[in-house]
Amino acid sequence: MTELxxxxxxxxxxxxxxxxxxxxxxxxxxxxxxxxxxxxxxGLFKEFGAERVIDTPLSETGIVGTAxxxxxxxxxxxxxxxxxxxxxxxxxxxxxxLAKFRYRxxxxxxxxxxxxxxxxxxxxxxxxxxxxxEAYFCHTPGLKVVVPSTPADAKGLLLTAxxxxxxxxxxxxxxxxxxxxxxxxxxDVRVPFGVARTVREGTxxxxxxxxxxxxxxxxxxxxxxxxxxxxxxxxxxSLVPLDEAAVIASVEKTGRAVxxxxxxxxxxxxxxxxxLLAEKAFYSLKAPIxxxxxxxxxxxxxxxxxxxxxxxTIAHAARATARAT
Amino acid sequence: MSPGPSVVPLPYSPDQVEQHLGADWSSVxxxxxxxxxxxxxxxARMQALQRQGRVGFYGAATGHEAVNVAAGLATxxxxxxxxxxxxxxxxLVRGHSLETYTHHLFADDRDPARGRNMPCxxxxxxxHYVSMSSVIGTQIPHAVGLAFALRSRSDAGVALAxxxxxxxxxxxxxxALNFAGDLRLPVLFCCANNQWAISVPVSRQTAAPSLASxxxxxxxxxxxxxxxxxxxxxxxxxxxxxxxRAGHGPFLLEFVVYRMTPHSSSDDPKRYQPPTxxxxxxxxxxxxxxxxWLVTNHLLPADERARxxxxxxxxxxxxxxxxxxxxxxNPGSLTEDxxxxxxxxxxxxxP
Numbered sequence: 001m002t003e004l005x006x007x008x009x010x011x012x013x014x015x016x017x018x019x020x021x022x023x024x025x026x027x028x029x030x031x032x033x034x035x036x037x038x039x040x041x042x043g044l045f046k047e048f049g050a051e052r053v054i055d056t057p058l059s060e061t062g063i064v065g066t067a068x069x070x071x072x073x074x075x076x077x078x079x080x081x082x083x084x085x086x087x088x089x090x091x092x093x094x095x096x097x098l099a100k101f102r103y104r105x106x107x108x109x110x111x112x113x114x115x116x117x118x119x120x121x122x123x124x125x126x127x128x129x130x131x132x133x134e135a136y137f138c139h140t141p142g143l144k145v146v147v148p149s150t151p152a153d154a155k156g157l158l159l160t161a162x163x164x165x166x167x168x169x170x171x172x173x174x175x176x177x178x179x180x181x182x183x184x185x186x187x188d189v190r191v192p193f194g195v196a197r198t199v200r201e202g203t204x205x206x207x208x209x210x211x212x213x214x215x216x217x218x219x220x221x222x223x224x225x226x227x228x229x230x231x232x233x234x235x236x237x238s239l240v241p242l243d244e245a246a247v248i249a250s251v252e253k254t255g256r257a258v259x260x261x262x263x264x265x266x267x268x269x270x271x272x273x274x275x276l277l278a279e280k281a282f283y284s285l286k287a288p289i290x291x292x293x294x295x296x297x298x299x300x301x302x303x304x305x306x307x308x309x310x311x312x313t314i315a316h317a318a319r320a321t322a323r324a325t
Numbered sequence: 326m327s328p329g330p331s332v333v334p335l336p337y338s339p340d341q342v343e344q345h346l347g348a349d350w351s352s353v354x355x356x357x358x359x360x361x362x363x364x365x366x367x368x369a370r371m372q373a374l375q376r377q378g379r380v381g382f383y384g385a386a387t388g389h390e391a392v393n394v395a396a397g398l399a400t401x402x403x404x405x406x407x408x409x410x411x412x413x414x415x416x417l418v419r420g421h422s423l424e425t426y427t428h429h430l431f432a433d434d435r436d437p438a439r440g441r442n443m444p445c446x447x448x449x450x451x452x453h454y455v456s457m458s459s460v461i462g463t464q465i466p467h468a469v470g471l472a473f474a475l476r477s478r479s480d481a482g483v484a485l486a487x488x489x490x491x492x493x494x495x496x497x498x499x500x501a502l503n504f505a506g507d508l509r510l511p512v513l514f515c516c517a518n519n520q521w522a523i524s525v526p527v528s529r530q531t532a533a534p535s536l537a538s539x540x541x542x543x544x545x546x547x548x549x550x551x552x553x554x555x556x557x558x559x560x561x562x563x564x565x566x567x568x569x570r571a572g573h574g575p576f577l578l579e580f581v582v583y584r585m586t587p588h589s590s591s592d593d594p595k596r597y598q599p600p601t602x603x604x605x606x607x608x609x610x611x612x613x614x615x616x617x618w619l620v621t622n623h624l625l626p627a628d629e630r631a632r633x634x635x636x637x638x639x640x641x642x643x644x645x646x647x648x649x650x651x652x653x654x655n656p657g658s659l660t661e662d663x664x665x666x667x668x669x670x671x672x673x674x675x676p
Contacts, residue, residue, distance in 0.1 A: 025477070051477055052477075057507050059503065061496055062503065062504045065467060065470065065500060066470040066501075068466070069467035069468060069470020069473070069484070071470070092496075093466070093497075096463055097460070102662050103663040104442045105438055105448040105450070105456035106439050106448060109455065142664060194666065240667075
């Protein structure tokens with residue numbers, strides 16, 4: 001075990017995966033000499049050289065399209081998109097090509113590609129360095145989408161992604177890149193996809209969160225405990241596949257559910273959780289399902305603290321849900 | 326198919342052909358002729374079947390045969406074809422079976438891709454022919470990545486990216502050529518410029534003097550070639566591939582061809598093509614141009630020519646007969662070859 005920040009855990013995962021398999025390589029903007037604008041690829045260029053840590057020209061569609069071609073041949077590229085906000089030039093490559101290659105080729109061309117990208121607000125990044133648009137990708141069959149909230153999960157989920165023959169979108173909560181530290185296992189210890197993590201057990205209300213929303217959700221649960229409300233916190237970790245059993249089991253215990261994400265609410269991932277509970281846990285529900293989310297506006301610069309859910313807004317919604325009759 | 330007086334002759338003596346094609350020039354030309362006739366025959370039969378409602382869709386490559394056949398013959402097994410829209414014949418020349426391809430056209434249970442893609446979108450990994458989408462230009466960076474992988478594994482081989490004239494306006498054309506130039510990769514960019522992106526003529530696609538000239542912006546060379554002249558196409562492919570194999574980086578070939586059919590079975594070119602187009606295209610028919618040269622140079626006796634057509638008709642007919650009796654894909658294949666963890670009967674509203 002080593003104490004690492006979340007971004008250090010990503011870096012460690014990349015380094016170990018590249019040491020273990022010469023087919024693994026990294027490509028993206030500023031990932032080489034500079035070690036990535038967030039330093040997630042620090043030291044890799046020096047250790048593995050320019051043919052495995054590739055500073056590409058500035059083109060997201062070029063990065064993902066080239067990564068697809070590498071994977072068609074059998075390499076295992078890990079593409080970095082500098083911010084999720086900048087991924088859209090590659091959207092066509094991701095949804096039209098990457099997600100569909102294995103299906104449309106009858107399994108002849110799997111696409112062993114990982115796309116890592118920092119996402120989310122809280123870093124004074126304004127409209128174009130803050131968004132949380134995971135739902136676009138979760139809506140595309142053929143992609144897996146995972147979001148760690150701890151250093152151990154960052155490394156463990158990344159190793160699972162690198163060993164997965166299907167494409168994986170690996171979303172990194174940049175707001176907690178350095179604010180969260182934790183013990184990270186040495187070596188090839190993988191965290192499986194589709195298994196949620198119960199951060200805190202409780203009996204009165206279930207709080208579902210992922211990524212950078214996990215710390216304020218835990219803080220909200222602590223506040224609620226002082227009010228005599230026992231909140232269970234579930235870190236989904238993996239959006240596709242979703243751990244449906246864990247989501248349902250928690251509500252069967254508590255009867256009340258609050259979904260938290262920083263993405264805009266309308267057609268956001270929380271709607272899928274709410275639909276799942278309505279379809280499969282309806283008779284366990286004692287109160288309407290609540291969502292605590294970003295506003296249905298573009299992401300603001302000056303008012304980002306108003307835009308983002310926080311421990312107070314989460315606790316407020318959870319309290320109302322826990323007490324609803 | 327007999328050469329009319331308006332066909333533009335191939336301007337070569339046998340000696341000149343040998344310079345372009347190499348020592349085995351006559352067998353290359355005869356082989357090319359047989360494949361081109363097969364492609365032409367297949368296009369004619371499948372377009373008729375589409376009109377009869379027996380296949381759902383068809384995109385002919387009539388007019389592109391010299392490019393597709395030359396690409397199949399000039400490449401080696403270790404090379405890769407990343408198709409754009411009309412390169413299916415290259416897969417057949419490289420060894421993909423006509424019968425399997427026809428199962429794909431009928432989207433039946435013996436289509437290797439389980440009838441998931443529209444007809445004329447085959448997958449043939451066994452001959453290094455990549456699966457294609459219907460999106461324009463997205464395939465071009467895939468050839469760049471394949472070329473990178475070939476080089477990083479120290480494997481021989483060149484990645485050939487095919488695309489049409491319209492694709493040269495798309496984002497991924499720029500991204501791919503820029504990456505390939507920057508990384509000096511073994512990629513051959515092959516633009517099949519059939520002068521029409523559905524209804525928009527190539528003159529409205531760009532103000533550049535040629536599509537080949539665009540290579541200059543990416544730090545490598547490009548050449549425009551008469552894509553209806555098999556000798557020129559094969560010769561340029563051969564020399565470009567040799568240069569790339571020698572480590573000289575990427576190259577762009579623009580093959581000017583004439584689209585001799587509608588864009589697809591869903592298109593009506595009478596709405597936009599000038600009335601002179603069909604005659605102009607017929608004068609540049611790559612099959613009759615090659616055939617005329619072979620006849621003039623006594624390499625294609627009348628009985629041999631008849632035999633080529635009879636054999637093409639017979640193999641196409643046999644492939645269609647085999648495919649047409651095959652059932653559609655098993656319903657269970659709907660959820661195979663894709664990660665679909667949340668698929669359930671509920672997806673279709675069945676409780």
